[in-house]
Amino acid sequence: MTNVETEIRRNVPVAEQLEVLKRGVVDLVSEADLKRKLEKGAPLRVKLGADPTRPDLHLGHAVILRKMRQFQDLGHKVIMLIGDFTATIGDPTGKSKTRPPLSLEEARANAQSYLEQCRLILRQEPEVLEIRYNSEWLEQMGYKDIIGLTAKYTVARILERDDFTKRLQAGTPVSMHELLYPLTQGYDSVALNADVELGGTDQLFNNLVGRALQKDYGQEPQVVLTLPLLVGLDGVEKMSKSLDNYIGLTDEPHVMFAKLMKVPDPLLENYFTLLTDLPGERIAELLAGHPVAAHRELAHEVVAWFHPGADLDSAEARFRSVAKGGIPENLPTLSVAAAELDDSVDPGRISMAKLVVLAGLEPSNGAARKLIQNRGLKVHGEPYVDPQGQVQRTDLEKEGGLVLQKGKDKFARLVLSS
Secondary structure (H helix, E strand, C coil), X not given: CCCCCCCXXXXXXXXXXXXXXXXXCCEEECHHHHHHHHHCCCCCEEEEEECCCCCCCEHHHHHHHHHHHHHHHCCCEEEEEECCCHHHCCCCCCCCCCCCCCCHHHHHHXXXXXXXXXXXXXXXXXXXXXXXXXXXXXXXXXXXXXXXXXXXXXXXXXXXCHHHHHHHHCCCCCCHHHHHHHHHHHHHHHHHCCCEEEEEHHXXXXXXXXXXXXXXXXXXXXXXXXXXXXXXXXCCCEXXXXXXXXXXXXXXXXXXHHHHXXXXXXXXXXXXXXXXXXXXXXXXXXXXXXXXXXXXXXXXXXXXXXXXXXXXXXXXXXXXXXXXXXXXXXXXXXXXXXXXXXXXXXXXXXXXXXXXXXXXXXXXXXXXXXXXXXXXXXXXXXXXXXXXXXXXXXXXXXXXXEEEEECCCEXXXXXXXX
């Protein structure tokens, strides 16, 4: 399967659907329930609660979005539920302390970016996609409604959540509003009458609360299906932008290709299983061969999904050139106006730190000087080590301009605009 508008497959045998939907899954509560729901023949309502606290997505998010796409391709309706109201509470899931709450306005603004990036994976036909916001029902609930909801679950069961237990044992405060979070998320499943809820393994407890609440409200309990948290490029922590071990969904083809070529060998099977549709036999064959060939196929498969029609040969050639210490061909050129280079001290020279900022490699002169001091900058492939250094303005007028390189694969070619 590639990220193109393939025809929706309807009336697929249940056994075949189960084979597709179980791939890569960690928890399935329960397979018998899922099989029974599929045997009814009606499209299932498949819910994913989206956290709008961060607007940028990476391949870790793609794992669960791809599972949603598989449901869509089989004719089921997926519900992208934006937790704009729950984001105002602050979800402590997997954290040693609660996540800072957002305003409704902040949550909704982040959600727009989130949904734009989801379009890289999800089908957009209304028959298989529904977008909802939980403020639709939660914002309308009064105090009596909240008390009624809390009466359906015990404190003992809420405190079974592993992160709550650890915080209590460590003497870290747990606020009452945090105890309401699993109930609030669970009630979303009631409001949507969900047949299936997807989530990462860190959401298992919350999703099971939804299953229990549906039964209390007289609904058929949802199936809970969890997927693993994708380990990042450091090979240790889950993929995260804050840890800089991520591959962004909107990364350029050559950037995405280069990062995938650096996936630690022990993670290859996990990446193939969760991010591609290659059959198990082919994955086993690749893992038994040379790691470079396996990385290459992984990079081709994943980049082709997010960038249909991308020149993968060019992306690979660029990676090989950089890996050998070279400078890629066809670097994008950034024209710098003379006015941007004005320096009252010496009009004929410009600080390297300022050029690094103009190239978009660092946000400030201070950060640029720190980059240079830490030997993270090259000029025309050679290390540049003087944080206070300057270059002749005429260097930007030479053929080819000035080529700056941050780290292994961030390049910028600067030329003086005419």
